[in-house]
Amino acid sequence: MKEDILRKATEMFLTIGFKSVTMDDIAAEMGISKKTIYQHFANKDELVEAVAMDLFAMISSGIDSIRQMELNPMGEIFEIKNFMMKQLKNENASPFHQLKKYFPKISETLKSNQYCKMEDCVQENLRRGIEMGLYRPEIDVDFITRIYYVGSSAIKDEDLFPRENFSISDLAEKYLQYHLRAIATPKGLQMLENLNNPI
DSSP states (O other), X not given: OHHHHHHHHXXXXXXXXXXXXXXXXXXXXXXXXXXXXXXXXXXXXXXXXXXXXXXXXXXXXXXXXXXXXXXOHHHHXXXXXXXXXXXXXTTOOHHHHHHHHHOHHXXXXXXXXXXXXXXXXXXXXXXXXXXXXXXXXXXXXXXXXXHHHHHHHHTTOTXXXXXXTOOHHHHHHHHHHHHHHHHBXXXXXXXXXXXXXXX
8 A cells, every 4th residue: 555655656746746636645545544644654754755666766766777778978868868758747847846836845856866877877877987988088078967966956946948839858958969969979969969860
């Protein structure tokens, strides 16, 4: 039952928002009593934290699977971006806006975990790209890693990028293009064109 509650809560939080969904909503959607939920999760904060950490673990595992495919660095970063969009319901960044606003401690823990995961992933991607001649050898790997994280976090900020004017999938694509064009060699730019315009 605990896994069922976690799965349903994840689906509802990502679709409607961490603040907007109540324990009553989850119970009603599942056709169970609220008391049943409280047998597994002491309060909503505990459930929100379980959902956030479960999401992080699932996304980390998916990213690890993509990295094990040993794609070229540019192909890998596109695959990861597409996977992230699919997992996070593509258009909806507002649940994480609510998480940051109403559950700041959980949001900070998640942010810290995300940065550690992203740092390892991006640094390794950059180093491989340099070795393969796709990324410029003079780039500062540590700086680019941090800038990439800052930018990918900023595009989710609905104050900076209101959802009525910007779709998250379009922003993610534009940001990835911006990132790769800034670091690519001529060989890398040619590969990027091939990825953008597959035959």
